[in-house]
Amino acid sequence: MSAASCLLTEDQFLCSICLDVFTDPVSTPCGHNFCRKCITTHWETSTLCQCPNCNKVFNIKPDLLVNTFISEMATRYRQSAQQEASSSSSEQQVSKPGEVSCDVCTGTKLKALKSCLVCLASYCHTHLEPHLKMSGLKRHHLIDPVENLESRMCEKHDKLLELFCKNDQMCVCMLCSVTDHRTHDVVPLKEEYEGKKAELGKTEADIQQMIQKRRLKIEEIKQSVELSDKNADREMAEGVQVFSALKERVERSQAQLIHTLKEKQSETQKQAEGFIKELQQEISELEKRSSEVEQLSRSEDHLHLLQNFTSLNAAPPTKDWTGVRVHPPSYEGTVVRAVKQLEETLREQMKNLISQVELRRLQQYEVDVTLDPDTANPRLILSDDGKQVYHSDLKKDLPDNPERFSIYCDVLAKQSFSSGRFYYEVQVKGKTEWGFGVAKESINRKDQITLSPQDGYWTICLRNENDYQACADQPVRLCLQSGPEKVGVFVDYEKGLVSFYDVDAAALIYSFTGCSFTEKLYPYFSPCNNKSGTNSAPLIISSVRHTE
Template sequence: MSAASCLLTEDQFLCSICLDVFTDPVTIPCGHNFCKSCITEHLETSTMSQCPNCKEVFNRRPGLKVNTFISEMAAQFRQSAQQEASSSSSEQQVSKPGEVPCDVCTGTKLKALKSCLVCLASYCHTHLEPHLTTSGLKRHQLIDPVKNLESRICEKHDKLLELFCKNDQMCVCMLCSVTDHRTHDVVPLKEEYEGKKAELGKTEADIQQMIQKRRLKIEEIKQSVELSDKNADREMAEGVQVFSALKERVERSQAQLIHTLKEKQRETQKQAEGFIKELQQEISELEKRSSEVEQLSRSEDHLHLLQNFTSLNTAPPTKDWTGVRVHPPSYEGTVVRAVKQLEETLREQMKKLFEADLKRVQQYEVDVTLDPVTANPYLTLSDDGKQVYDSDVKKNLPDNPERFSVYSDVLAKQSFSSGRFYYKVQVKGKTDWDLGVAKESINRKGKITLSPQNGLWTIVLRNKNDYQACASPTVILCLQSGLEKVGVFVDYEEGLVSFNDVDDAALIYSFTGCSFTEKLYPYFSPSPNDGGKNSAPLIISPVNHTE
């Protein structure tokens, strides 16, 4: 019997009326078998005695007796099927907390494999079988198991949410589309799902790009810190060498110098560490969002994706790092300024140090030419734009907004809004002049007071021997000899404007702690001709990086 039963299939023991395994099977005259209760009900409700399968009509209602052979076979098949189902269920996973359980299982709930959006139920492997084999159920939409399937039903019309309203950005049912949303742009969930999924892909790519930019910014900051460390180490080594040679008399200055340099270094490191920490925090948030977006983009659950799309489609708030930089502080002249305080005993050492500084500064030398558009009408410029003097004769020039109309001033064509630059000017033979840098917005049509508050950082010569730094208040400069060539060095980020005697390799004056917020232009004034006494030109030196 067991050998024969293994050849039998479920279809052979199914009642064609109830589609279940026979219960009390009976055979009617045409030879077809049915459950006794099923065929009895059929014959009682039909107008004629007719077989449900072959439609054979009987002259009289047939007598019904249970077919014991088929009954025994059906019972054995039912027992075998139950044992198989029990064995299959034991191999399946029992639903754990947080997992979606099968809605059909009684007693121990097995883990659901799929949820049906039509039946609004979740099924384990065994109870999912009809949806995979029965033609009517195959058309149902299956998704990965989800909880709260009732949330997929329209609360107003009790219909499945299967459409999306683009106007209101919400999921709706069929009845909603012809009532409240009848004039709106309504599309199937799948169509909107595909579009939003594509957008999520772009969002994820954008987030990854943002992460990469911030990683590059971290590397840029680290490199800036390394450069700052090298500069600080170099400057500290020179400082130690100088002050060690002077022993006890300069130990205090040496300590102060090292403290100043290390403080700048620490400030740079602290700033960089702060930027890096912020960037790493943003990367962490972006990576978290990227993971969420990636998980959502892989979801096959249309409703879940659309309900979470708005909150995940945009990247979390981040800082715009485009203009953020860690600028190594300028150490040029630091040792020089410290040594200058011991001028009488340290003059020779200071000169050696400044010569070294000057060589480093000269690497930032730029080619500067005068801008005739800005020149006062009394000024005469050379054809190459390198020389300027007051001719004592006013030229007939258009009074354009850029031109200085009151004082004998002129700006360079070149402007600077970041970094460092250096240029040299010959002042030999003059009795009056102004040199320095000016911000773009300085007054060009009226009286100009030379001061940082008015956007000018300059030193001047008055009456042949009166050198001044135009600070607030004015600083009288005590120089050992007259100047013949002046160097001007600017570190925009450091807020430094420094003047030096090129021939004697000596510092003249430094404006420190400046705050630059706009373009800076090299500024020149040869001053009035003074009857020929001050007719010598200011001459901009050509760039020579081999000096």
């Protein structure tokens, strides 16, 4: 394109009537340019012969002369635009089924980028340019491409639907607002659009919130299923273990019963065999004597018979078998006694197995407990990891803060609990005196202390090596078959339960029930006086050893 044409703006190549590049451009006497066909048609359909741009009226229809300069420039511009359109159309997307196509494209229809609510047409990238560059077209309302733009026109008045009647909840045109809807609450579409869009935003937010709640509920249900599976697997494993142990006990009792019966049977057989053997020996001796007697009785020699009669007449030594009997052992009641014995054994074994299962279940509530040095009596020594404590004769110089026990050799844990369940274990091996459990936050730490629930303590203790006590309001003597080396402490805050277990024996030592907890609970420990070294072993907070 020549340098001169480059000085012209794109608007100067467009007819203001058809809004397209000039075709056979002509000039009016007032100096404005139009397509010959456009201006001719305009004058033929108009009562006045006037310029569409400046509205100058011509009394006599002027002769229209071809503007050769504009014609040449328009031709060059059209060629350049066609080249650009050809290059651009190769980059643009061809309209696919279901997509809005350009209304101006001839031949291959390109995908529309925008629809104009004024022109009621949709445009591809190339044909949209006039709306983006021409000042008159820039004021048109462009939207994302839509089909059936005619549906945006009022069927009754053939005007654009640009208002909304709130009473009838419908879109109307300007004429509708002053006729059929003149008494109604009518607002611009944009105003109603903004309101409805805000409602949709709120609805969408509510829906998303509902979706999120349901997703969380799905996760909750999945977690419940996982927990159910985990609990079921644990119960099945424990059930297999318990019933396998009981089955082994039954099989052992059965084997023992059969062994006992066979032993009695064998003893009877051995006794009978002994008697028979002895009898057979006597029979053999008697048969031998009978033969000798018979032989002598047949002798015709008087002297021989008389000489041997005396020695033969003496009876051989034999046993008096009159009172000898083989008494079959009484098997009656053996099975009944064995079953009763098995029942007692199983009852005791089931009790132990149930205790083991129960203890393992409680051990799942294990918490990490460490000693709080700010509460420790100055004569107590705490390990660096806060897991061990023992009494020392040397009193440390420590600040007497409100949390510290001043008189007794006690210490609390750093951790407190005001809900739920928790469990921890304490090793007492090698100690001759100790005490521990839980205590409420408001306990007295400075004066004389009574270890009782009434004063905020739920503990058990050992006094004088074998004197085990539950420190209730009235102390309870505990009869233990053997002293525990490790004690488990379990607390259920809501149920008001504090239980102590012999870990190695998996046996319940004592439970405080029906407690009413209203404030924080702290694990409590007292290693007691070292008794000149006889009680120097520490109390140790040990980690739980989980067994399968």
